Amino acid sequence: MMRLRSWLPTPGLSLLLLIVWLLLVNQVSVGHLLLGGILAIAIPRLTSRFWDRQPTVHKPMKLVLFFLRVVGDIIVANLQVARIILSPWRRSRPHFVEYPLMLEERFTITILASTITLTPGTVSANLRMDGKTLLIHALDVEDDATLIRTIRERYEQPLKEIFEC
Amino acid sequence: MMSHLIILPVVLPLAAAVILLLARFGAFTRRLLALIATGALLISCVMLVGKASQGEVLYYALGNWQPPFGIVLVLDRLSALMVTVTAILSMGCVIFACGGDDEKGSNFHGLFQLQLMGINGAFLTGDLFNLFVFFEVLLLASYALLVHGGGRDRIQSAVHYVVLNLAGSALFLIAVGMLYGATGTLNMADMARAVSVMDPERNGLVVAGALMLLVVFGLKAAILPLYFWLPRTYASAPAPVAALFAVMTKVGIYAILRVYSLVFGDQAGTLEALEQPWVWWMALATLVIAAIGVLAARDLRLLVAYLVLVSVGTLLAGLGMHSPQATSALLFYLVHTTLVTGGLFLLADMIGLQRGKVGTRLVKGRTPIHATALGLLFLLGAIAVAGLPPLSGALAKALLLAAADGIQRAWLWPPLLIAGLCALVALSRAGSTLFWRSQESDNTDDQLSGWHWAGTAWLLIASPLLVVLAGPLATYTEAAAAQLNDPSAIIQALLPTEEDAP
Amino acid sequence: MELLYAITTGVLSASGLYLTLRGRTFPVVVGLTLLSYAVNLFLFSMGGLTSNAPAIIGDSSHYSDPLPQALVLTAIVIGFAMTAFAIILAMRARGDMGNDHVDGRKAEDRGERR
Amino acid sequence: MLDTAVVISGALIALSLLLNLFRLTRGPDMPDRILALDTMYVNSIALILLMGLWMNSKTYFEAALLIALLGFISTVAVCKYLLRGDIIE
Amino acid sequence: MLYVILEAVISALLIAGGLFAFIGSMGLAHLRDFFMRLHGPTKATTLGIGCMLIASMLYFSVTQSELHLQELLITLFLFITAPVSAHLLAKVGLHQRLKFVDKTRGKPVEFLDEDIGGKPLSDSSDSNS
Amino acid sequence: MTLLWIPMLTLLGVLVPALTAQRGRPICTLATAALPTLALILTLAQFPAIADGEYPRVALEWMPQLGLDLAFRLDGLSLLFNILILGIGLLILLYAHYYLDKSESHGRFYAYLILFMASMVGIVMADNLLVLWIFWEMTSLSSFLLIGFWSHRSEARKGARMAMTVTGAGGLALLAGFLLLGDIVGSFDMQTVLDSADIILADPRYPLVLVLVLLGAFTKSAQFPFHFWLPHAMAAPTPVSAYLHSATMVKAGIFLMARLHPALAGSELWSALVAVIGITTMVYAAWFALVESDLKGILAFSTVSHLGLITVLLGIGSPMAVLAALFHILNHATFKAALFMCSGIIDHEAGTRDLSRLGKLAKAMPITCLVMSVAGAAMAGFPLFNGFLSKEMFFESTLHTQALGGLSLMLPVLATIGGALSVGYSVRLVHAVFFAEPRHAPPKHPHEPPRLMRAPAELLAALCVAIGLFPALIATWLLAPAVEAVLQAPLEFHLAIWHGFNLPLAMSGAAAAAGITAYVLHRYIRRFIRDFPSRNANLIFEGAVQYISDKAEVITEFFDNGSLQRFMALLIGTALLMGAIGLFQVETLTGPKGNQPLDGVLILGAMLLIFTGIGTAVTHRQRLLSLIMLSVVGLIVSLTFARFSAPDLALTQLSVEVVTMILLMLALFFLPQKTPRESSPSRSLRDVIMCSGLGVVIAALNYAVLTRDTNTISSFFLENSVPGGGGHNAVNVILVDFRGFDTLGEITVLAIAGLAILKLLNRLRLFMPHSDSEGRIWCPDRYPMILTTVSQPVLPLALLVSVFIFLRGHNLPGGGFIAGLITAVGLILIYMARGVDWTQQRLAFPFQPIAILGVGIATLTGFGSWLFGYPFLTSSYDHFHIPLIGDLELATALLFDLGVYLAVVGATLMILANLGKVTTSHRPSKDDSTPIPSGLHRTDISDTANPNPDAKETV
Numbered sequence A: 001m002m003r004l005r006s007w008l009p010t011p012g013l014s015l016l017l018l019i020v021w022l023l024l025v026n027q028v029s030v031g032h033l034l035l036g037g038i039l040a041i042a043i044p045r046l047t048s049r050f051w052d053r054q055p056t057v058h059k060p061m062k063l064v065l066f067f068l069r070v071v072g073d074i075i076v077a078n079l080q081v082a083r084i085i086l087s088p089w090r091r092s093r094p095h096f097v098e099y100p101l102m103l104e105e106r107f108t109i110t111i112l113a114s115t116i117t118l119t120p121g122t123v124s125a126n127l128r129m130d131g132k133t134l135l136i137h138a139l140d141v142e143d144d145a146t147l148i149r150t151i152r153e154r155y156e157q158p159l160k161e162i163f164e165c
Numbered sequence B: 001m002m003s004h005l006i007i008l009p010v011v012l013p014l015a016a017a018v019i020l021l022l023a024r025f026g027a028f029t030r031r032l033l034a035l036i037a038t039g040a041l042l043i044s045c046v047m048l049v050g051k052a053s054q055g056e057v058l059y060y061a062l063g064n065w066q067p068p069f070g071i072v073l074v075l076d077r078l079s080a081l082m083v084t085v086t087a088i089l090s091m092g093c094v095i096f097a098c099g100g101d102d103e104k105g106s107n108f109h110g111l112f113q114l115q116l117m118g119i120n121g122a123f124l125t126g127d128l129f130n131l132f133v134f135f136e137v138l139l140l141a142s143y144a145l146l147v148h149g150g151g152r153d154r155i156q157s158a159v160h161y162v163v164l165n166l167a168g169s170a171l172f173l174i175a176v177g178m179l180y181g182a183t184g185t186l187n188m189a190d191m192a193r194a195v196s197v198m199d200p201e202r203n204g205l206v207v208a209g210a211l212m213l214l215v216v217f218g219l220k221a222a223i224l225p226l227y228f229w230l231p232r233t234y235a236s237a238p239a240p241v242a243a244l245f246a247v248m249t250k251v252g253i254y255a256i257l258r259v260y261s262l263v264f265g266d267q268a269g270t271l272e273a274l275e276q277p278w279v280w281w282m283a284l285a286t287l288v289i290a291a292i293g294v295l296a297a298r299d300l301r302l303l304v305a306y307l308v309l310v311s312v313g314t315l316l317a318g319l320g321m322h323s324p325q326a327t328s329a330l331l332f333y334l335v336h337t338t339l340v341t342g343g344l345f346l347l348a349d350m351i352g353l354q355r356g357k358v359g360t361r362l363v364k365g366r367t368p369i370h371a372t373a374l375g376l377l378f379l380l381g382a383i384a385v386a387g388l389p390p391l392s393g394a395l396a397k398a399l400l401l402a403a404a405d406g407i408q409r410a411w412l413w414p415p416l417l418i419a420g421l422c423a424l425v426a427l428s429r430a431g432s433t434l435f436w437r438s439q440e441s442d443n444t445d446d447q448l449s450g451w452h453w454a455g456t457a458w459l460l461i462a463s464p465l466l467v468v469l470a471g472p473l474a475t476y477t478e479a480a481a482a483q484l485n486d487p488s489a490i491i492q493a494l495l496p497t498e499e500d501a502p
Numbered sequence C: 001m002e003l004l005y006a007i008t009t010g011v012l013s014a015s016g017l018y019l020t021l022r023g024r025t026f027p028v029v030v031g032l033t034l035l036s037y038a039v040n041l042f043l044f045s046m047g048g049l050t051s052n053a054p055a056i057i058g059d060s061s062h063y064s065d066p067l068p069q070a071l072v073l074t075a076i077v078i079g080f081a082m083t084a085f086a087i088i089l090a091m092r093a094r095g096d097m098g099n100d101h102v103d104g105r106k107a108e109d110r111g112e113r114r
Numbered sequence D: 001m002l003d004t005a006v007v008i009s010g011a012l013i014a015l016s017l018l019l020n021l022f023r024l025t026r027g028p029d030m031p032d033r034i035l036a037l038d039t040m041y042v043n044s045i046a047l048i049l050l051m052g053l054w055m056n057s058k059t060y061f062e063a064a065l066l067i068a069l070l071g072f073i074s075t076v077a078v079c080k081y082l083l084r085g086d087i088i089e
Numbered sequence E: 001m002l003y004v005i006l007e008a009v010i011s012a013l014l015i016a017g018g019l020f021a022f023i024g025s026m027g028l029a030h031l032r033d034f035f036m037r038l039h040g041p042t043k044a045t046t047l048g049i050g051c052m053l054i055a056s057m058l059y060f061s062v063t064q065s066e067l068h069l070q071e072l073l074i075t076l077f078l079f080i081t082a083p084v085s086a087h088l089l090a091k092v093g094l095h096q097r098l099k100f101v102d103k104t105r106g107k108p109v110e111f112l113d114e115d116i117g118g119k120p121l122s123d124s125s126d127s128n129s
Numbered sequence F: 001m002t003l004l005w006i007p008m009l010t011l012l013g014v015l016v017p018a019l020t021a022q023r024g025r026p027i028c029t030l031a032t033a034a035l036p037t038l039a040l041i042l043t044l045a046q047f048p049a050i051a052d053g054e055y056p057r058v059a060l061e062w063m064p065q066l067g068l069d070l071a072f073r074l075d076g077l078s079l080l081f082n083i084l085i086l087g088i089g090l091l092i093l094l095y096a097h098y099y100l101d102k103s104e105s106h107g108r109f110y111a112y113l114i115l116f117m118a119s120m121v122g123i124v125m126a127d128n129l130l131v132l133w134i135f136w137e138m139t140s141l142s143s144f145l146l147i148g149f150w151s152h153r154s155e156a157r158k159g160a161r162m163a164m165t166v167t168g169a170g171g172l173a174l175l176a177g178f179l180l181l182g183d184i185v186g187s188f189d190m191q192t193v194l195d196s197a198d199i200i201l202a203d204p205r206y207p208l209v210l211v212l213v214l215l216g217a218f219t220k221s222a223q224f225p226f227h228f229w230l231p232h233a234m235a236a237p238t239p240v241s242a243y244l245h246s247a248t249m250v251k252a253g254i255f256l257m258a259r260l261h262p263a264l265a266g267s268e269l270w271s272a273l274v275a276v277i278g279i280t281t282m283v284y285a286a287w288f289a290l291v292e293s294d295l296k297g298i299l300a301f302s303t304v305s306h307l308g309l310i311t312v313l314l315g316i317g318s319p320m321a322v323l324a325a326l327f328h329i330l331n332h333a334t335f336k337a338a339l340f341m342c343s344g345i346i347d348h349e350a351g352t353r354d355l356s357r358l359g360k361l362a363k364a365m366p367i368t369c370l371v372m373s374v375a376g377a378a379m380a381g382f383p384l385f386n387g388f389l390s391k392e393m394f395f396e397s398t399l400h401t402q403a404l405g406g407l408s409l410m411l412p413v414l415a416t417i418g419g420a421l422s423v424g425y426s427v428r429l430v431h432a433v434f435f436a437e438p439r440h441a442p443p444k445h446p447h448e449p450p451r452l453m454r455a456p457a458e459l460l461a462a463l464c465v466a467i468g469l470f471p472a473l474i475a476t477w478l479l480a481p482a483v484e485a486v487l488q489a490p491l492e493f494h495l496a497i498w499h500g501f502n503l504p505l506a507m508s509g510a511a512a513a514a515g516i517t518a519y520v521l522h523r524y525i526r527r528f529i530r531d532f533p534s535r536n537a538n539l540i541f542e543g544a545v546q547y548i549s550d551k552a553e554v555i556t557e558f559f560d561n562g563s564l565q566r567f568m569a570l571l572i573g574t575a576l577l578m579g580a581i582g583l584f585q586v587e588t589l590t591g592p593k594g595n596q597p598l599d600g601v602l603i604l605g606a607m608l609l610i611f612t613g614i615g616t617a618v619t620h621r622q623r624l625l626s627l628i629m630l631s632v633v634g635l636i637v638s639l640t641f642a643r644f645s646a647p648d649l650a651l652t653q654l655s656v657e658v659v660t661m662i663l664l665m666l667a668l669f670f671l672p673q674k675t676p677r678e679s680s681p682s683r684s685l686r687d688v689i690m691c692s693g694l695g696v697v698i699a700a701l702n703y704a705v706l707t708r709d710t711n712t713i714s715s716f717f718l719e720n721s722v723p724g725g726g727g728h729n730a731v732n733v734i735l736v737d738f739r740g741f742d743t744l745g746e747i748t749v750l751a752i753a754g755l756a757i758l759k760l761l762n763r764l765r766l767f768m769p770h771s772d773s774e775g776r777i778w779c780p781d782r783y784p785m786i787l788t789t790v791s792q793p794v795l796p797l798a799l800l801v802s803v804f805i806f807l808r809g810h811n812l813p814g815g816g817f818i819a820g821l822i823t824a825v826g827l828i829l830i831y832m833a834r835g836v837d838w839t840q841q842r843l844a845f846p847f848q849p850i851a852i853l854g855v856g857i858a859t860l861t862g863f864g865s866w867l868f869g870y871p872f873l874t875s876s877y878d879h880f881h882i883p884l885i886g887d888l889e890l891a892t893a894l895l896f897d898l899g900v901y902l903a904v905v906g907a908t909l910m911i912l913a914n915l916g917k918v919t920t921s922h923r924p925s926k927d928d929s930t931p932i933p934s935g936l937h938r939t940d941i942s943d944t945a946n947p948n949p950d951a952k953e954t955v
């Protein structure tokens, strides 16, 4: 186990790279598994010094669920935004919302910010330098409290569980 | 090794540069390596001359891909002569640079070798696009060497030099593209063959490509109205670099000679010698303007730069005469002028170093410490460059004048002779100001090292040597000109057809 | 199609050339870059304009001319190196001269000299 | 049917690119123009994919991949420039 | 038959993709302030591309009768990179204090004072230990 | 072969003083004299042969292409001159030994003198026109050095330059003349030329030849109107004047006329030109000699006058005239050298040469007085002295010539006037110095010079008398072969001291009377001419040279005004002209292939390109906007490549585009954000028209090529890509195999760019704005966290994609170059997101060696093929079957491509990272960036101490 750790300090990244490699070459053969495997081990080792700290996934299943939820939200969000764009007569209600962050780690904050950007009518506009507040621009919201609650429940909580426990 | 001789002038400097740039040597080792590399280059070039003088056109197929498909290096008398002149010149420059110029900035010797690689590649290649690549190698290396050591003047002239040459490179690509589009090939010999059998309907396309190419070569050669980058650039470059630049204009002249004698030689039908009128008239105009510039120069380095320009006009006029005699004469003149103007740039720097604040400006200044020796070298260089006997310039110029035929005389002789007179006036004024009209001073700060003297002497001694060897050299250039005059020989050598087979 | 293509290269060349005639280094460098795009398009097209026939040897029967493509590749790389040098030279010139005029002098100086 | 769909989709993407160009030219502020450029990059991916479908060739896929991976870096550079002036500090 | 259905699906996906891309670009073209315009391309376009990618995946998997999942990579890369562009652009918008429509609610300090947020978040080097 | 030694020994003599100068003057003088003496002896040893009518020749082949042989002859003419040159030269050497000051460098002086001597010997012995010309110009050079010997004197420098310029110009004319002559005759061989008078005179170019050759002769011999340099050459030390301006240099022109007499003289044009110029010079110069007040000035003008006399004789050209000319050459050399030496002695002893300060010296310097009187009498042409004889012959000749046709009668009259003036200045010279009362006291108290200093002058004076008394005995043996050489036929003559009372004697008498009268009256004459403005030739000449060089400067600045915009406009204009010329020869623009159909996307793409292309130009004053337009152009260009079946190009263009953008953004920070309005509307319009013109030409040419089919060499690459290069991607196989040499050059260019940029960044002084163009202070968030975090996974992904692109390149679109750029961009993203310091700490390698290593690997791949006996860069590939994995293809091209990859990564990072680094450590941090009024923060970075700035990069 120790040896595996030292060979494979970041299994998540290595797995990702292996999958990406197989997708790139678009075939699953022994040769490519081998080559992909070598690359998936070598590249993380080469680039590890450029990582702050690689995240550890505590609950992989939740991550998958989270991912699916985000994809779903993206589709919904797109439809919403499309509606807003296509119906200029409908009054949109833009809002700058200051979102107090619960998350602490840079990586998870980034995932959250990205998720917010990719999903319902929101863009993370500024992560303040103290890392405690995220300024969000929302295209059409009733009030900021609702938005904050939605984000907290749908994204931030799960992320906290997946990565920061 | 002998079978790879042709490529040595390109790969020797490249390998030397890689070694010089890769490892962190001390100054001594760097110099030693640079000297060894340049010496080896010189030896291989001399061997190439020996090989070429047997009269056969040889080629080296890179990657073993035969012409016209692969890139070839072509060895004939002309290319052998050009690389040898470059090697001799660069030897002087390298020696001189060891006097301290090389340590005024980073990577001098490595870049210098790369510059040599570019120049030699341009002289040897038989492929038009490969010529472009080597032009770029030598240009970029020249940019780097030009700004070596820094300084406002250098940077300023570099801006002009670089921008003009970048535009020139773009034009080069358009021209190469046109010629490829019209003839379907890049190998110059193959292009010559293609032009000879081409549908005349395409003539216009070929003419457009060829004339645009002439603009590019004219820019490198510094012909009117494209020469303006030259005086300031040459005057501001570090001395060993300026000296090496003496061969850079010759690359342009060589390219004109090579491309148009081969592709637009006698087999080209109506397109034969399409560059000739342009080159001829512009060369004469260049000669006149350059001679005026020589008179106007108020700085020794600028003066030498304008003298380079005079030599450009002279050489191109030789080219414009378009006869084997003229070509032979211009090649003789080329050898002379390259080495002598190179030496003068070095000498100017030595004089400048000794005169304190006034540098090379032609005003009253302090007496150089080694006034006698410097004065002697100056005399040598001035006599040679002004074309006065008994040095090589006189013979070269006489050869060119004698090569003019009929009405060409009326056009060539007056400007060429008067340019010589202008040089004489300007140089005598410069010499008397530098060495005679100076105030005595207790100047003991001798910044000249043995390297400086050796490098300068190496180049300037060439002039008397050329006088001694005038016969053999002229025989060689005559044969080279004859070879150029018969493009079918190169075409046959590179692209043997079935019926030629025994 | 050929006509439109040619017009495009012409317009790009003209725009690039116009910029190279400006008096400040930055537009000149931008112009040279634009010019090199135009030239690359020009050189590329010398092998003819071929749709859907990349020079990847397979079972296809006709291919585009690979030679101009290779030449353009080389030209792109060299162009990049040149652009890089030129732009940094422009910076250096500004540092040394104190202005970014291509002739290294300020507007008022040029007024005097004329 | 597929051909028609590709043509319609292509026309839509083309229109999108024109709209992007409009925003790029119009501004009014620099961020708008950069946003337009960024969108053009993304729309180009779509165009390349359509081209692959139209020509039944996967040769162009890497171009799309490269835009997806590297396209944003230009945007990042310009944004960094507007924020900090020096993009590598 | 299967092919017809597949062709219909692919066609539908393509047109949908084109539409989403177009809508996104339309948003960019005619929404009223920069921050609103930012929404259009970052979302609509991603979905548009997504649709097309799926179409492409289906198409090549069918025509070349082997599974083509490469397009997923493009999606992955876009998911990683697109939010960064949007985020930085928004930051620039805030930094330049671009005008926004009056009805926008919320008055972020970014528009009041340049110097905000206190100390930067600590680097990995110390959060690691 | 002995013959060759005469000039060669003399020439070698140049080295003797240089080698012996350190050993003291006496030894040096003696040693220096040795070789010329030997040469003189060798010359004299040839006399018997010459007297027999033979003349020895020697010729070595030198440069047959030019018709130049190292050929010498020694005929009577050469003999006469050689004796003068070497004989008088040796006397001058002795004289100079005493004349030169102790502090003066005698070694240098002697070396110049001998160089001059050798050049003269070369001229007179040359048996090839070009050899003659070579030595001719060498006399100009060595005289330049001699005249300028006292270089601290402005007069000397100016005089030297003037002499050099005038005689040098004449020399160039002479060269032209000789070349024409050689062309007419078909050889430069002297005898051939001399024997070809018929051909030469019949040739239409004869007048031109004559004028050119005479220009050479006249400038050298200081004939009117080229006489002006000679008086100013008197700034030279007197031995020089005595040598150059009496016996030798000025005689070179005379020699030339004599030498070419057989070839050129047989025409009326010759007589007219030569005689008229000669007589004009004679009278004109004599007049100035009379009114001159400087001792050497008088001698100088008198020299010019006497040279005119000789020229007249050569112009007349009858055998007797030629004899007279040669005789006068000999006589003039003797008395004039003596006179110069005496004047030098006087100058030396009295400290001045001004006649008004000299006088009554006869007592103090009796012997000098005697010598000078004798020589002066010879110059005046008084009986019993040698000058008398040749002058009588001169008068005689002028009486019998028809050279000037109807105007020939003028000749004797003018000759007599000249003779009178000659008497006048000669008398004045002697009388004013030795007998008249000085108007002002001389600066020094004079006395006789050292014995040996006087000796040369005494000897020459004695010769004057001896020849005057016994001409037949002393001169005939010398003159006879010389005349024969000039006339190319023997001449019977008898030199006698007395010819009875005849017309010439009457002319002499008249001249003597008039001359003495003129001297008596010369004060009035001087007063009379003082009313005319004096024209100092020196001032006029210097002024003219200055004027010409000022004008040259104006012209040069007119052409080269230092404006890049003009240079670029010229370049574009020339290209436009050249392209248009080709275009006009294209008969039908649309070729047989015609147009392919258009589609909407193509039109859209073209529209986008045209719009943004023009947009880049139009918006250039807002630089960032222009840049964004440019990057759209780049994007569409890469799409265009993809559209037209060039995926490799599309990929390359895309990745280069990103790097270029980053680079331009980096640079923009240090350059002004906006361009001021500069160009006038008319200038902009001119530019638009010119650029559109070239754009139209380019478009038309492009269209013409596109609509034609060309049979290209490409099919070879397509056919051989797989079997020959082992790759399916023909483009890549071309790059790494068929044309790998191009690629080697290309990565070399990249590496050089990196090195060059390092140089530019060294000691770069930067302007760093503390706010953006709108005046906003920069955002404090240096490394936005989201960017920082995202950059982490992007790097490994980029590396993975690089490997993918790299490996597939040989068979599918991709390759080392694109892979290298992707890697570099991935790393640059880290630099942008995290800053230089942070990144640099974690990048454990320097970039320069990587770039160079790349070039090195590519080169080594090339060398590798040598081992197998193949040319440089020959590729090889093979398939290996590995269990489980399958077929694996390995090609050396892949190794080459690895070199490309490394070079690209190294060079790109070298450029971008170093640029980024330079800026960072010197950026004013937020705390100390209180706004500076100028709006700029200027930092001077100096790290010159480290010659290799890249060294600091290693961590």
Ligand code: NA
Pocket: C070, C073, C074, C077, F735, F742, F743, F746, F817
């Ligand atoms: Na290449």
Ligand code: NA
Pocket: F648, F729, F731, F732, F735, F809, F810, F812, F813, F814, F815, F816
């Ligand atoms: Na490739």
